[in-house]
Amino acid sequence: MAADTILQTEGLTKDFRGFRAVDDIALTIQRGTVHALIGPNGAGKTTCFNLLTSFLSPSSGRITYKGLDITGMKPAAVARLGLVRSFQISAVFGQMSVQDNIRIALQRRRGHSYDFWRSQRTLDSLNEEAAALADSVGLSDFLATPASALSYGRKRALELATTLALDPEMLLLDEPMAGMGHEDVERTTELIRRIARSRTILMVEHNLSVVATLSNTITVLARGKVLAEGDYNTVSSDPRVVEAYIGS
Numbered sequence: 283m284a285a286d287t288i289l290q291t292e293g294l295t296k297d298f299r300g301f302r303a304v305d306d307i308a309l310t311i312q313r314g315t316v317h318a319l320i321g322p323n324g325a326g327k328t329t330c331f332n333l334l335t336s337f338l339s340p341s342s343g344r345i346t347y348k349g350l351d352i353t354g355m356k357p358a359a360v361a362r363l364g365l366v367r368s369f370q371i372s373a374v375f376g377q378m379s380v381q382d383n384i385r386i387a388l389q390r391r392r393g394h395s396y397d398f399w400r401s402q403r404t405l406d407s408l409n410e411e412a413a414a415l416a417d418s419v420g421l422s423d424f425l426a427t428p429a430s431a432l433s434y435g436r437k438r439a440l441e442l443a444t445t446l447a448l449d450p451e452m453l454l455l456d457e458p459m460a461g462m463g464h465e466d467v468e469r470t471t472e473l474i475r476r477i478a479r480s481r482t483i484l485m486v487e488h489n490l491s492v493v494a495t496l497s498n499t500i501t502v503l504a505r506g507k508v509l510a511e512g513d514y515n516t517v518s519s520d521p522r523v524v525e526a527y528i529g530s
């Protein structure tokens with residue numbers, strides 16, 4: 283595995299009772315890039331995503347993360363290695379404030395039990411770190427707001443903050459813009475761009491203008507296979523890609 287490769291799949295295949303949803307996929311993700319997985323409905327994006335985070339085990343093939351074979355590992359073990367799926371471990375507790383939600387995620391990373399915050403100094407330092415994370419996702423004005431009172435877009439920002447609290451090296455985002463209005467899309471695009479300065483990101487995303495704006499590399503799937511790969515200009519001008527989208 284090349285030094286600049288963080289994640290690689292070889293022959294990744296998933297059958298559902300005889301139906302091949304993911305068919306012999308070889309993916310190489312470069313460290314420090316934003317890599318998007320796109321394709322028409324039914325292309326196998328979600329299945330691929332679930333394989334990469336060990337939510338599904340492959341029928342055959344191999345997944346290597348930072349030189350380590352992670353095929354078949356438990357999702358939590360994969361997450362501990364720094365490969366984290368947003369919204370995976372980061373349940374947001376509606377009744378709790380933004381700050382408390384982030385603080386609990388931070389405590390989880392540090393392996394603290396919940397009553398650890400008896401020490402005022404520990405609590406203060408956690409709160410400080412939580413406030414900084416809230417600030418980094420644009421939630422500094424909402425520290426005391428219960429998560430359930432946040433707008434949809436801000437709730438997703440909070441979910442991202444609780445994921446970032448785990449300090450992942452590589453982040454997998456499943457349709458980060460889904461259900462968002464224009465303003466939230468703009469804000470989230472900016473946020474992902476900032477996160478990408480220090481982490482590797484793989485995302486499945488339907489919003490192609492977001493994909494064009496953010497991605498260094500795009501892999502287009504169709505019928506479980508890689509149809510095309512490259513930067514946005516390369517894949518969007520590929521007649522097979524145009525055809526797959528129109529034909530879907």
Ligand code: ADP
Nearest residue numbers: 298301303321322323324325326327328329330
């Ligand atoms: P995408 O995310 O690109 O829309 P999916 O990965 O969800 O595609 O699905 C790829 C194909 O696999 C689809 O035809 C879908 O019906 C099928 N599929 C996905 N999950 C299952 C499952 N659990 N059982 C059977 N078929 C499935």
